[in-house]
Amino acid sequence: MASGSASDKPKHTNRLIHEKSPYLLQHAHNPVDWYPWGEEAIARAKAENKLIFLSVGYSTCHWCHVMEKESFENEDVAAIMNENFINVKVDREERPDIDKLYMTFILLINGSGGWPMSVWLTPDLAPVTGGTYFPPKDRWGMPGFSTILLKLKIKWATDKEDLAATGHSIIEAIQRNVEEKHKEEPERVYSAEEKFKQSLAIYKRNFDPVWGGSLGAPKFPEVSKLNLIFHLHLRDPSSQILGVVLNTLDKMAAGGIHDHVFGGFARYSVDKKWHVPHFEKMLYDQGQLLMAYANGYRTTKKQLYLDVADSIFNYICKDLKHPAGGFYSGEDADSLPTWESQDKIEGAFYAWTFSEVRELFKANLDKFGELGKVNPVEVYTEHYEIQETGNVEPSSDPHGHLLGKNILIVYGSIRETADKCETTPEVVSNILKIGNQLLHEERDKRPRPHLDTKIICAWNGLILSGLSQLACIKDAPNRAHYLEVAGKLVTFMRSNLFDAKARKLLRSCYGDESDEAKSLEHPIYGFIDDYAFLIKGLIDYYRASLDKSALWWAKELQEIQDELFWDQTNGAYFYSEANSANVAVRLKEDHDGAEPCGNSVSAHNLLILGDYFESEPFHDKAKKMFNYFSNVTPFGYVLPEMMSALLLDKHGRDMLVVVGPDGQKANSLVDAVREFYMPGLIIVRLNPVTPDQHLAGKTVKSFKMLQDAPTAYLCHNKVCQMPVTEPDRLTEDLLAKYLFDYTEYEN
Template sequence: MSSNSPSGSSGDQKHTNRLINEKSPYLLQHAHNPVDWYPWCQEAIDRAKAENKLIFLSVGYSTCHWCHVMEKESFENEEVAKIMNENFINVKVDREERPDIDKLYMTFILLINGSGGWPMSVWLTPDLAPVTGGTYFPPKDRWGMPGFSTILLKLKNKWLTDSEDLASTGRSIIDAIQKNVEERHKEEPERALTAEEKFKQSNAIYKRNFDPVWGGSLGAPKFPEVSKLNLMFHSHIRDPAGKILGVVLNTLDKMAAGGIHDHVFGGFARYSVDKKWHVPHFEKMLYDQGQLLMAYSNGYKTTKKQLYLDVADSIFNYICKDLQHPAGGFYSGEDADSLPTWESSDKIEGAFYAWTYAEVRDLLKPNLDKFGDIGEVDPVDVYTEHYNIQETGNVEPSSDPHGHLLGKNILIVYGSVGETADKCKTSSEVVSGIVKVGNAILHEVRDKRPRPHLDTKIICAWNGLILSGLSQLACIKDAPNREKYLQAATSLVSFIRENLFDMKARKLLRSCYGDDTEKAKSLEHPIYGFIDDYAFLIKGLTDYYRASLDKSALWWGKELQEIQDQLFWDQVNGAYFYSEANSSNVVVRLKEDHDGAEPCGNSVSVHNLLLLGDYFESESFHDKAKKILNYFSNVTPFGYVLPEMMSAMLLDCHGRDMLVVVGPDGPRTDNLIDAVRDFYMPGLTIVRLNSVTPDQHLAGKTLKSFRMLQDAPTAYFCHNKVCQMPVTDPARLTEDLIPKHIFDYTEYEN
C-alpha cells in the first residue's frame, strides 16, 4: 500500500510518475506506482488522440478503503501496470478535488450498473465519451467478478477491432445525459403535486422507511442522511401533529449511542455496516462533521436535551484537535485504515479505534486514583458494562468479513447511564464520572497509536458546512463553550477569505493544500470552485452573520451569490449548473438533482436566495429561488430525493421569520437577540438597528418603522412580514416562542 507520507523524497522509490508534481494527497499516494499516471489534463487527452488509445480514468480519494485495496492489488503490480501503460492512457482524479469529473462519470456508472462507488473505474474514448466502467475490480477473476487484467485485455482488443462501436456507444450515452439536463424541466407529470402534497408525501415516506428500533432508514448499511434529518426538524415545526419528531430524535439518539460515534473523543465515522450503528466504516469525513454539528445543534434547540449539546461539543473538540489547520481552516478527513502497531507493515481498517477487553482493563486498573470517590464500585466493570465491552469482543462476524476486528470491541451504548448505574449498583453521577475519566485515559493512549492518514486538502465547500455548524452551535446561549465556537467560526471566515478566494479572478478556489495554502492561487491552472463551494460557503456566511452580527460576512455572502449567478446560472432553463461554462474537458455541464451525503448546490442555493433576498430586499434573488424550485418540480418523490430543497420550499410557501432589534450596543440588546436565536428557526433573519446610527441596508429597515419603547432595547418578532407587538423583556420574548418551538422530548422516549 502506498505511503501516507506522499511528500517524501522519490529518491528511494523504484518508480515515480507525473503525479509527483500534484498537490492532492490522493494523487501523491499514487506518485510511485509503476503505472504511467497522468492527472486530468489536456496533455493526457492529446496523447490519447495522437496514439488512438482509450483513456483509463480512475477516480477515488485518499481516505477511501477500497481505493487503497485496488492500488495495492493492481496499480502497484508491475504486470498489471505494463498492460495499462502499453494499451491505455491512464488518468488519476481526486474526486474531492474535481467533483465535476467525478459526478459526470458517476452518472454514467449509475446508468449502466444501477449502483456506484469508489474507486470508480471508467474507460473513455479519446474525446472523453465513456464506454464502460465499474467500481472496484479484483486483480484476477473472483467473487463472480471479472478481474481487472481481464477487462483491460478485452477492452484493448475491442478497441483495436471495433473502435467505432465503442465510440458510438459512448457518444449516445453522453447525448442522453446532456438531453436529461436540458429537458428535465419540460417533463410534465400527469398532475403536478402542490407543495403541501409534497410535504405530506415526504413525511409519509420517512415514517414508512424509518427503523423504529435503531433509527435511521431501515436495513444496513446506515448513513447519517443529515439533509433528511433537517427536513424532519423543519416538518415538525410546520406540523407538530404529524408526529415526525420522534423519527429524527430516535435517529440522533441511536447514532450518538452507536459505534459510528467516537465515544473516546468525538466525531463520527462515515457510516455503519450494520443496522445498529455499531461497526462503522471508520473514515471520518469533514462534511459529515459539519452537517452533524448542525443536526445535533437543531436537536438541542428543539428539545433542550443535554445529550445533543454534548455530542455537538465533542464533534467540535475533535475537528479542532485533529482536523484544524493552524490558521483556522479544516482538513478533509481521516482514513479508515491504519497500522495496528508501529512495527506492522500493513494497515487494516479500524485498527486505531478498536480495543480488546484486556487493553481496557489494563489501562483503567493502574489509574484508579483518577476516578475519585466512587465507593466500592470497580470502574472497569462500570466502563465495560456501559460500552458493551466483551472479553471475546463485541463485533459480529457478519460485520467483519476480513477478520480485522476479531476479539476486538467497538464501543457502543445499548442502554443509558441510568441503566448502567442500576446494573452496577451505583449512582448515575458515578457512572458519568467513570465514563468521562475512562474515555480520557483511552484517548491519551490511543493518541500514541499509529494514526490513520490525514488528508490535508482544505476544501471550500466542506469548510462552508463546518462554518454553518459552528455558527449554529454558537447561537446556543447556554453552551459553555459558546465563545470558542464563535472564535473558531471567525478564524475560519478569515482563513477562507485569505486562502480560498482569488481576489484577482474574483472566484473561489475549490481547495488549498496543507501547509502550502498559498500554492493553490499560484498554480498555472488553479482549480476554481464549483456550485457547492459557493452555495455551502454562502450558507455558512449567513449562519455566521446570525451568530456574530458581523455585517461584512453578510455583504460577502451577497457578493459571492452574485458571482455564483454569473458563473453557474442557466439563463435558458433556470437553476445552476455544477461547473462553470467553458470548463476545459468537461463534456456535459450537470445539474445535480438529489441531496445525498452532502446536499446539492441548487437545494442550498434556494435557502440562500430566499434569505439574502429578505436581507437585501432583492427580487432578483427571490425570483431565482422560485425558478430553481420550478426546474426541479417534477422530481419525485420530491421531499425524499431533495429534502434540503423541500425545506426551502416550505420557507418559500409559508414565509420566513424575522427578528428586528432596536437598541444601543450592550448586554440588554444582546439578550433580546439571544432569546430568539436560541431556538430552531430555519428561516430566521436578524436585523440589528442601532438607536444612535440606524442601519439602513439590511432589509431596508430604518427607525421610522421600528423604534425603541421607553428608551429601552426593543425586539420585534415577525413572520411573513407580520410583526407581533414589540417586546423589551427577553424573558417575555422567550415565553412567547416556547409553545411553538420547544418540545418535550420525553414523550417521544416513552
C-alpha cells in the first residue's frame, strides 16, 4: 500500500511534470494547463486559432514566485487562461534564444524589461503585446493580469487580423534590425586609439568615486567593465583609471552583496552602498567575480582580493557543486524564515537580529580563547555594523521583510575596529573568523533557499575561467585544489555537456539526488554563449595546467561554432543555429550585460587560438567582427570585452616560450610570468624529449636552452627579450611593468 493519503496528492498536475528544469517543475502543479515550449503547444494554438500566452522566468526569480502565487495558483485566473489561451512556460536559462527574442520585443514596446516576462503571441509566434510582472488585480497604476487576459480575449475574437498584422510587423522590424543594424555607414568610425581614450573618459565619468560601481542604484557588479578597466590601466598606467576598479572591488567586498559569513556574491544591491542585496546567488556572477578578484590580486598582490576569491571558491564547492564536477545554476533569494513558516520571504536565510548574534556568541565563548577584557560581541557587531534595531534602511526594504534585521557590511577596517574596541588587529581578525564560522554553522540549520540544479554549459565555462585564473597565482594556499576542481570540471563538461555523435554542445544537464548528471530526452543544443564561454575556459585552463588537450578541444569547438553560428554574409555570430525549430528571428547580441555576449568573448578566443594554431581564418574572423561592430558607440562601454580584444589585436599579445625538460625549474619559469595580469598571454612549452609537440609554430630548433638549463623567452608582438634561466630574474623584469602599488589608490 502506498504511503501517505489522497489529501497529500497535488490537486492539479500539468505537462510540466515531465520536464527537468527546476523552474518548469515549480509550475507542474498549477491549475494552469501549461505546455513546455515546443511543437505540441504551437500546433494546438494553430488548430484552435488561439493566442499563445508565453511566460518566461527562472527558478531563483523573486517576482516570478510572486506572480505564480498570485495568479498561476489562482483557479479563477487559471480558468480564464485555459479557456482562451494556449499557455507556455519557458525557463529563460534553458532557452535563452526564446527569451532574448521576445525580450527584444518587450524592450521595444515598453522601454524596459525583466522577469517574469509575459508575452502574448499569435499561433505563428508573432508577439502582439506583453510586459513583465502583472498584479492579479488592477493596482499601483498597473492593469491586473485578469483584466489583460479578458481584454485580449475580446480583441482576438473581434479583431484578430489587426493583432496578427501588428505582430508580423514587429517580427519583420526585429528581423530588419538584425540584418541592417551594422550595414549602415556611421557618421564617423573611431580608431582603436580613439575608442581607447573614449573608454578611459567614460569610465572615469560614470563610476561612483565613493562607493565604486556605476553611479546611482541599484548596483550590479558589471564584471566585463571591471576587467576592461584593468586592461585600460595596463595600456596607460598614468591614466589613474586603476583606482576605479580597485575602489569597486573593495566596496563590493565590504558590502552586503558579499556574503561575509561564508562567501559568494548576491546578484546586485538595491542601494548605492552595496549594502542590501537582491539575495539570489547566480553561478555566472561567481565565475566572473573569481576572474575579477584574481585580476585584482595579480595586479596589486593585495591579500583581500585573494581572500575574497578563495571565499567564492569555497562557496561554489560547498553549495553549488554537483558530485561529478559540474556546478549548479544558483540559489534563490527567498526562503522560509523558520521550518514552521508557510511563506518564503526574501533574505530570510542571510539576515540576523542583534540578539541572535549576541546569544550565539554567549553560548560559544569558549571557542574564542583568551580575549582578556575584549567582548567578542562588541567587536563583531562593531565591525559588521550590526545594530540592535537593525541596519537596513526602510527605502531598501519596501516589503518589511528585513525589519529589525541586519545585513553584514563593513564601513571601516580591521585596524579601525581594533582601535575602537581597544584591542589589536590580530584579536579582531580572530574574532571575525570564529564569529563567521559560528554564524555559518547556525545558518546552515535554517531552511535553505531553493537550489536550481540545472547545470548550464556557458556558466560552467565562466567558472572554469575563474578557477583557472585563480590557479595561476603561485602563492595561493589552495592553488592545487583550484586546479584539481577545474580539471574535474573539464572532464565533467566533456562527458555530460558535449554530444560527441552530433558534434554539438548541450545547453544544460540536470542534477538530482544521485551522483550522475541527467540529460533531456530531446536535448537542447548549445547557443553561442555556450561555445564562446567554454572555449575561453579551456584556453584559461591550458594557461594554468599546460594540458594541451584542452587547447585542442577548444580548437575543435571553435570550428564547430564557426560552422553553426557564423554569418557568412555580414560577419559576426548569430545567437542560435540556423533553422532552429520555432525561432522566428536569429538574433545577434551586440552588448555585454550581466554576462559578456558571445561575440565579445569569441573575439578574444579567435585571436588567441589563431596564435596557438597559426590559423589565419581565426584571425580573419576576429578582424571581421571588429569591423562589423565598429559603429557601436561608446564601444568600450557597450562592448567592454570586445574592446579588450581590440586592444590585443592592435597592440599585440605577449608570448612566453619555455624550453627544457619537464620539472620544477621549468614550471617555476612559467609561474614567474603567469603570476601577473597579462591579458592574452600565450604560453608555449617546448620539451627537447618530444620536439614534435609544439604550438604557435615554435620548435626547439628556434629556442635553445642556455647552459643546458630550462630557459624562458618572453616575447611581445613577435619580438623576444634576452633569454632567462632564473625565475627570480624573470619576476624582477616583470615587476616594474605589471605590479602596482594599490595603497596610492586608497583613501
